Every structure is written in C-alpha cells, then in structure tokens.
Amino acid sequence: MHAAAADDSQNVTMTFHAPGGGLKGVVSVPGDKSISHRALMFSALATGQSRIEGLLEGEDVLATAAALRAMGARIERDLDGVWHVDGVGVGGLLQPQQALDMGNSGTSTRLLMGLLASHELTATFIGDASLSKRPMGRVTEPLSRMGAEFTASPGGRLPLTMRGIVPAVPIDYRLPVASAQVKSAILLAGLNTPGITRVIEPEPTRDHSERMLLGFGADLTIARDEDGARVIAIRGEAELRPQHIVVPGDPSSAAFPLVAGLIVPGSDLTVTGVGINETRIGLVKLLSAMGGDIELLNEREEGGEPVADICVRASRLHGVENNPADVPAMVDEFPVAFIAAALAEGRSVFRGLHELRVKESDRIAVMAQGLRAIGGRVEETEDGLVIDGTGGQPLAGGGSVATHLDHRIAMSFAVAGLVSREGVTIDDMRPVATSFPGFVDLFRSLGAGA
Ligand code: S3P
Secondary structure (H helix, E strand, O other), X not given: OEOOOOOHHHOOOEEEOOOOOOOEEEEEOOEOHHXXXXXXXXXXXXXXXXXXXOOOOOHHHHHHHHHHHHOOOEEEEOOOOOEEEEOOOOOOOOOOOOOEEOOOOHHHHHHHHHHHHOOOOEEEEEOOOOHHHOOOHHHHHHHHHOOOEEEEEOOOEEEEEEEOOOOOOOOEEEOOOOOHHHHHHHHHHHHOOOOEEEEEEOOOOOOHHHHHHXXXXXXXXXXXXOOOOEEEEEEOOOOOOOOEEEOOEOHXXXXXXXXXXXXXXOOEEEEEEEEOOHHHOHHHHHHHHOOXXXXXXXXXXXXXXXXXXXXXXXXXXXXXXXXXXXXXXXXXXXXXXXXHHHHOEOEEEEOOOHHHHHOOOOHHHHHHHHHHHOOOEEEEEOOEXXXXXXXXXXXXXXXXXXXXXXXXXXXXXXXXXXXXOOOEEEOOOHHHHHOOOOHHHHHHHHXXXX
C-alpha cells in the first residue's frame, strides 16, 4: 500500500500495493453503523440520559447526531469517547430551523423520516450527489399511509420536504422489498402512533431495531404468520427508558480485513469484538463455503448482540454460487465478496442482488467496471455478476477505480490492490470516512503499510 501524501485525512487518491509478506496481527474495527444510528435515535426519544460506548464516529452517524441535536436532543461525547444523550421523550422532537443535511447516509435519511412522520413538524432532507439519486418512495409510501405528507424531487428523491402528523394512523405493512431501513422507519413512526403498527417481513433483514426497542422497554412483539413471515408489532405512545449501550464492532467493516486475510498470501489475522448477529453474518458463511479458513472464537453476548473474535488465515478459495435467500444477511458485503471471487479458483455466480443497484452507487455496475479495469474477468447480469477467478494469482492491477462516492467500493478495491501486480489506484478515498475512520491505519498496522 502506498499513500500519495503523508497525512491520510488529506488523501483523495491512493494506490494500494501488495505487501511484502502476509497481513498479520490482531485488530478491532469501529462500531456497527446500523446499531450506532439506532442507539442515537432511540436514546433521543427516551426519557432521561442514555450512555453509548463504542459509537461509530463516522460521517453517517454524525449526520444522525447533528439532525437529532437540531431537533432538541442534547448529545455529547466525553473525553473517554463515551456518548451521552439526553432524550426528549417519544413525540418530543422540535421543529428543525434548517434543512437536515444527511450527507451520504441513506440510513439516517430513511430512519429519521420514519421517526418524524409521527411528529407535528416539517422537515427538509438534503444530501450529497449519491444520496440524492437514491429512491425514497419505499419509505414515503408507507409513511404517507400513516398520514405524513411528502414533497419530493422527481423520482421520489432528495431534496424532500415532509410534514409529520399527530396523531398518525397505525398500519399493517407487508414489506415489498427486503429492507431493514423500511422496516425500521415504520417501527419508528409507530412509536408515537396510537394503537398497534405492524410490519410483515417475508425475508428476514437485520433485526437491530427490534432488539434495541425491546431493550429500551417498547411494547414490541415478534410472531410468524401462516406463511412463515415475521410479524413485528409495536404499540405506540410508548415510553422508552434510557439505556447503557455497548456497540459491537461492525461486521460490514470487519469484512475488509477478513477478506484481505484470506486472499493475501501468508496472512494470519484476527478481528476482535465483531457482531455476529445471524442477520449480518452471510459473508462469513459464504467465505467458509469458498474454502476460507475462517474461525469464530470466544463467542459471547455484549449489549444484547452476539459478538466474537474472527480469525482468518490465507486460503485457497474456490468459486461459489450464492443463495439469493441469504442476500439480506450480507447485503453490504457483496463488493468485497466479489474481490474474493476474483481471486478464487473457478467461476462464482452471484444472483438476486437487485438491491445493490440502489446503494451508495450501483454496486453491480461499478464493481464490474472496476474489476475489469484491474484485470478481473467479470460479466454483469441484470441482478448480479459472474466472476471467473484467477485461482490465487494476483490480479494485473495498474488501473484506476472510480468510487462514485461509495465507501464500500473504495475499500473493496483497496483490498484488491493488496493482491495485484501493479497496484490499484482509488480515485477518491474520502467516502471511507462515512463508515470506517482509521481504515488505512488499520491495514498498515497489519503490515500493508508503505
Ligand atoms: C441498513 C440496512 C441496509 C444496509 C444499510 C444499513 C440499516 O439497507 O444496506 O447499509 O441500518 O437498516 P436496506 O434496508 O436498504 O437493505
């Protein structure tokens, strides 16, 4: 790995090269992004002061904090890095005086829209070029049924102004897309809605909202309907009790050192304290199915979530076909899984990935372009990629990859650069700060440093 300038925070373009030896060491990754957003939002609605340890201090989560502050919650970080949130009580958020700037963060935007749908206030959401392309109809549609009103830019996009309503109307809503953001937006709206709001989830998605709402004392139940779909019901006009939250390491961030440890020859590394919630652990299963030497050690429960230390050793990976039913459990990890497939022996076929086209970038198209630019053999399909791997030989590299304001594209190709002959240049590393501050330093500490 080679940095163009000494101070990473200033670097836009960076080139990542193969290290002299394997990646070795024990590292931890920043706090889980999904849990961090929810920790701030639920704490802001509790009655009293909550304490959050291990909060991800990435730009996305800081956008959530800023928005909640702009609506009356007191949120402070102490010198030990612990965050303290004085909640305003359910329904107690105040009219923001300015547009809420969500930066690059789809989770902040969609969850806050849900939260504000059952508040008597008007809010305008703005975001960067990537966020302004992403569909919001998936949340505005159910929230409109609850009584909120939206004026969106063409295509149901940001900038968007919403008017919440009190009292909102409870709904029963069957999710048309497997989306934890949509599920959570409706549950958040349901918190200040009289009666019972129900979300029916045919395919399980990450369940952090449900776990945390139960922890905060919400009246929430989870059942199965006759088709086996999960039915999550929340009783509104809830009172939330302040909590002490410990945020586990983000498995979506751990994905980068874990894949690197499998594909960089001679590696042997451990990532400690990673969340291994069943709804998030699809990548670990896929990598095992590819023949990866990946072990979960010291499994334990922390703050209502299962965590483990995950150990990987360089492995001969072989091609794989994903099971489309498992997509939600590794939705954010496909870009780096494609890098693993590009180094594996034989063909990998990835299907059922429509949702990847509406993430921070169109991750199917952008990964295909980037892989081709560095010598990967890849074919794009409507809902996925077919990748023919090198069988462990380094990729050619030498190309420059466009990240399109997408942190996971930048980090995935940084990992690819570590197994390339000519190195891989990332055009813009700045988006990495949305989810993984310290990414470059972590890789250097494992031996990837220039
Ligand atoms: C998230 C849910 C997923 C994921 C995103 C975070 C969440 O999005 O891709 O990074 O915190 O609920 P979808 O709900 O759109 O699948």
